[in-house]
Amino acid sequence: GDSVTQMEGPVTLSEEAFLTINCTYTATGYPSLFWYVQYPGEGLQLLLKATKADDKGSNKGFEATYRKETTSFHLEKGSVQVSDSAVYFCALSGSGGSYIPTFGRGTSLIVHP
């Protein structure tokens, strides 16, 4: 079945540092890929998405490129802020015609001033 693997957290960075959170996936067909962010005590919010190979999703300074050859969708940001501290979930959907997403375990990001 489909699966999403994210790097273990927590990731701890200083403000303005470069961020990479790795995500790889296994799926049948050609799924859409997503990054969701969950701030403390809240639900999930869609951060960005990509629907086909080589697409780049971007939002709020975050970027991720759909790499079919490496089955990856790594999240990057050039300069993190304290307000980016949250849990980030990589997900896929649309594999085999199902809209129900498969989520990774989540990666906690902690940004210090």
Next chain:
Amino acid sequence: GAVVSQHPSRVICKSGTSVKIECRSLDFQATTMFWYRQFPKQSLMLMATSNEGSKATYEQGVEKDKFLINHASLTLSTLTVTSAHPEDSSFYICSVIDGAKNIQYFGAGTRLSVL
């Protein structure tokens, strides 16, 4: 603005009582809604798929009689945790999918604490 409204955001109840959580789709009619459960520092676990006008589809291992789902209209689904016990304490999140855009929108979640 919010696409999905979930209420209440937090509830504390005594063991043995029942708790109802509402999930409303604000921007479009949703024939299907989803209920997730999230344990601390873990990912979301899909509990069930709520289908408007018919029975919900539960994931393996989820007790149908414990977690009652009603989807009476195209904009409202409810999850009732019956005879709640401390092990039911968790963060419950609902969601809807915009099929045209293949985007899933989540409610803000409900923190259930059973004493």
